[in-house]
Amino acid sequence: MLLAIAWLIRSHHERIRVQGDWPITVSEVKTFLPEAHRLKVDPGPRGGLEVTNAVGEKIGYAVRTMPDSRDIVGYSGPSDVLVVFDAEDKGVGIAFRQSYDTPSHVEDVKMEFLFMESWNGRAWDAIAEITDFNEARIYGVSGATRTSEAVMESITHRLAVAKGGEGLERKVEFHWNDFALLGFLVGGCLFAFWKRKAFQRWRWIFSVATIGLLGLWMGDLIAQSLVVGWVESRVPWEATPGLVIFVIAAFLLPWFTKQPVYCQFICPHGNLQRWMMKVVPATWKRLLPLDGKWVGRWVPVMLVAVVVAVSFLQLDFDLAGIEPFDAYIIKSAGVATICVAVVGLAISLFFPMAYCKYGCPTGWLLEFVRKRSGKDKFSERDWVGLGLVALAGVLYLVPLNVWLG
Amino acid sequence: MKKAASISIRLFGLLLIAGVGGILIALPLADKREERRVRDMLLTVQEALQNYHVAEELYPRNFMTGAQLVHFLKKEGFLEGEVKNPWTGAEFSVESESDGLRYRTDSIAETYELIVFKPGTEIEQFRLDSTENQSLE
Numbered sequence: 001m002l003l004a005i006a007w008l009i010r011s012h013h014e015r016i017r018v019q020g021d022w023p024i025t026v027s028e029v030k031t032f033l034p035e036a037h038r039l040k041v042d043p044g045p046r047g048g049l050e051v052t053n054a055v056g057e058k059i060g061y062a063v064r065t066m067p068d069s070r071d072i073v074g075y076s077g078p079s080d081v082l083v084v085f086d087a088e089d090k091g092v093g094i095a096f097r098q099s100y101d102t103p104s105h106v107e108d109v110k111m112e113f114l115f116m117e118s119w120n121g122r123a124w125d126a127i128a129e130i131t132d133f134n135e136a137r138i139y140g141v142s143g144a145t146r147t148s149e150a151v152m153e154s155i156t157h158r159l160a161v162a163k164g165g166e167g168l169e170r171k172v173e174f175h176w177n178d179f180a181l182l183g184f185l186v187g188g189c190l191f192a193f194w195k196r197k198a199f200q201r202w203r204w205i206f207s208v209a210t211i212g213l214l215g216l217w218m219g220d221l222i223a224q225s226l227v228v229g230w231v232e233s234r235v236p237w238e239a240t241p242g243l244v245i246f247v248i249a250a251f252l253l254p255w256f257t258k259q260p261v262y263c264q265f266i267c268p269h270g271n272l273q274r275w276m277m278k279v280v281p282a283t284w285k286r287l288l289p290l291d292g293k294w295v296g297r298w299v300p301v302m303l304v305a306v307v308v309a310v311s312f313l314q315l316d317f318d319l320a321g322i323e324p325f326d327a328y329i330i331k332s333a334g335v336a337t338i339c340v341a342v343v344g345l346a347i348s349l350f351f352p353m354a355y356c357k358y359g360c361p362t363g364w365l366l367e368f369v370r371k372r373s374g375k376d377k378f379s380e381r382d383w384v385g386l387g388l389v390a391l392a393g394v395l396y397l398v399p400l401n402v403w404l405g
Numbered sequence: 406m407k408k409a410a411s412i413s414i415r416l417f418g419l420l421l422i423a424g425v426g427g428i429l430i431a432l433p434l435a436d437k438r439e440e441r442r443v444r445d446m447l448l449t450v451q452e453a454l455q456n457y458h459v460a461e462e463l464y465p466r467n468f469m470t471g472a473q474l475v476h477f478l479k480k481e482g483f484l485e486g487e488v489k490n491p492w493t494g495a496e497f498s499v500e501s502e503s504d505g506l507r508y509r510t511d512s513i514a515e516t517y518e519l520i521v522f523k524p525g526t527e528i529e530q531f532r533l534d535s536t537e538n539q540s541l542e
Contacts, residue, residue: 070540077455077539100533100540103452104459291411295418302426315433322429405438 001385002369006231008392009311013232014043016314016400022098024049024062024082032084032093033060046162051084061085061124064097065154068161074101074150081151083119083158091119091127094155101147108144115141115148119155128159171238177218178242184214185246188265189253207271215268221325222250222262224307224361228319232311254370263356263363269324269341270356270363273348286350296358301384303361305391312395313403323362324355442491443505443521443531444541450474450506451533453484454517463514464535471506472497492524505530 015023018041029036029051036059039049048063066080077100086092094116099106109115118138119127130136133152141148191203214220220243227247230236235244250262263270288296303322310317320326321336324344344355356363368381395403450471457478458464465477471490475497478484490497492505507520521531532538 066540073539077535100448100451102455102459104456291414291418294415295422298419298422302422306426306429309430310433313430313434313437315430315437317429317433403434404441 001382001389002365004389005308005392008396009228009231009308011041012312012396015041018042018047018049020064020067022064022066022080024064024097028082028095028097029060029062029084031095033086035059045164048162059087060092061089063158063162065158066098068158069154072150072154072157074147075105075144077101079106079147079151079154081154083155085124089124091122091124093117094119094151096151101150105144105147109141109148109151112141112144112148115139124159125163127156128163130156172241173238174241177220178240180213180218181220181242181246184210184266185249188261191265192253192259192261193257203265206265207274210266210271211268211275214266215272215328216330219326219329220246221268221328222247222362223320223323223325224303225319225323225326227362227365228307228311250366251369254366256371258371260363260366260370263366267356267363268328269344269360270353273345273353273355276345276348277352280349284350285352288351288354293358296354299358300361300364301388303359304364304388307361308388308392309395312392313400323360325362439491440530442489446471446488446491447506447519447521447531447533447541449484449488450478451519453478454508454519457481457483458517464510464517465508466510466514468510469508471504471508474506474508 024039026036026039029039029049033051035053036051037054038052038056039062040052042048042050042061046061046063048061050058051060051062053059062082062084064080064082066078069080070078072078079099079101080097082095082097084092084094096106096110115138130138133139133149138152140152187206187209191200191206230247237244250266253259253261306322307319309315310319318334318336321334322340324337324341326337327333327341340359344359347354368385454464454474460483465474467473469477475484475488479488488497489495490504497504505522505524507522508517509520510517516535518532518534520529522528523530531541533541
């Protein structure tokens with residue numbers, strides 16, 4: 001279920017990245033490829049749309065020049081141009097989509113069929129390599145020279161940028177903090193699975209280290225903002241391989257071993273709450289009524305639903321603010337995350353581990369994937385998971401314009 | 406009796422949580438919707454301004470608020486159709502004291518600036534001009 005939600009978010013954001021504010025429609029492409037039936041987002045370096053016919057065969061490819069060409073200005077502004085290729089990767093036509101340039105000049109260029117059709121029959125690579133337009137026999141439009149030149153440059157620039165992205169190699173590099181994270185992961189696993197008393201008595205040192213080093217110094221806590229960011233764009237294997245392994249292990253360990261290793265042994269905020277439990281007198285502790293517990297367990301579900309909605313609708317909402325984890329990076333912590341951290345810790349003085357149990361959406365996700373003992377039945381958590389998949393499905397299928405007006 | 410009270414508490418709690426979630430989404434969603442309306446308005450006005458420049462070879466000379474600019478461009482025939490005030494949803498009214506859009510030009514009216522401020526503040530939200538910020542993308 002989580003993978004389904006992640007796939008929907010990823011696919012939605014790829015669509016937005018490729019299509020931008022003014023998505024290319026099938027009818028635009030039909031002008032050049034009458035058999036066009038569907039546009040499929042290509043998340044690769046070309047970053048365009050594969051055009052398929054009614055039976056699903058690829059019949060062409062379409063790209064828009066914006067936003068890559070936003071700095072290429074004609075008379076008074078840049079233009080967004082549609083470029084369509086056939087199945088052999090040869091141009092079949094261009095069209096203005098939207099322009100910030102002077103409308104009358106744009107009209108002049110549109111009406112100059114010789115210019116508009118001068119791209120037809122040329123291959124993607126050939127256009128991307130053009131440096132001298134005269135040599136390539138593509139000439140500007142008299143009376144709208146700057147606008148037409150901007151269109152020429154926008155097209156070659158857009159295609160060249162995509163070509164440059166092809167075959168780009170990324171090197172995986174481990175730094176000291178990657179090794180430190182892997183060290184915490186190994187430490188957490190040892191304390192979770194190696195139950196020898198002589199070893200377990202050192203757990204308090206590990207716990208303090210997670211708060212001081214992992215939390216306050218490194219600031220590498222697993223949070224919704226981090227996970228959603230990766231799902232929306234890409235997992236940064238090469239930049240922070242240690243963190244990637246750390247996060248993947250945090251999800252896989254409870255699934256395979258039934259042990260919530262990250263939540264119980266590694267999470268700095270969880271460990272801080274455990275220390276608070278130990279320092280306050282036992283008389284402070286209160287018992288939450290059953291109904292309170294039942295209601296409280298829905299808080300993380302609501303927060304996960306909010307995260308899903310924020311991601312799909314691209315709202316200006318800092319997800320770091322719904323969790324206390326960014327408060328550990330004291331220099332840059334926002335007010336919201338500090339409030340969540342302080343209030344969560346204060347409540348946990350009276351209701352032990354209250355934040356973990358009734359407030360943490362990341363903990364809820366890690367618990368969601370945890371394997372349980374006993375018979376595999378369709379339980380309440382599965383229904384909740386289905387509900388979240390349904391929410392993601394609705395947000396994915398209903399066009400963004402419907403939500404944003 | 407006890408069971409009914411328990412159900413009521415749970416139902417009330419659930420509604421409260423759903424309400425909080427709704428508010429968390431509704432506020433930024435309203436902002437985003439308004440932002441979209443502002444962008445659409447800005448593009449319409451910018452296009453009309455460009456048409457004016459083609460015809461007159463200069464941009465309008467005076468500093469204007471959004472309402473004044475919309476009325477001016479309409480009167481001069483460069484803006485057709487209805488342009489709604491994105492902050493109120495109603496038509497731009499010249500009588501209103503101010504809105505979030507400001508238009509200005511240089512001393513020889515060869516360049517223009519369209520600046521949108523966040524409502525009630527001097528924080529710049531969008532800027533379209535003829536020199537450096539020529540698109541909203």
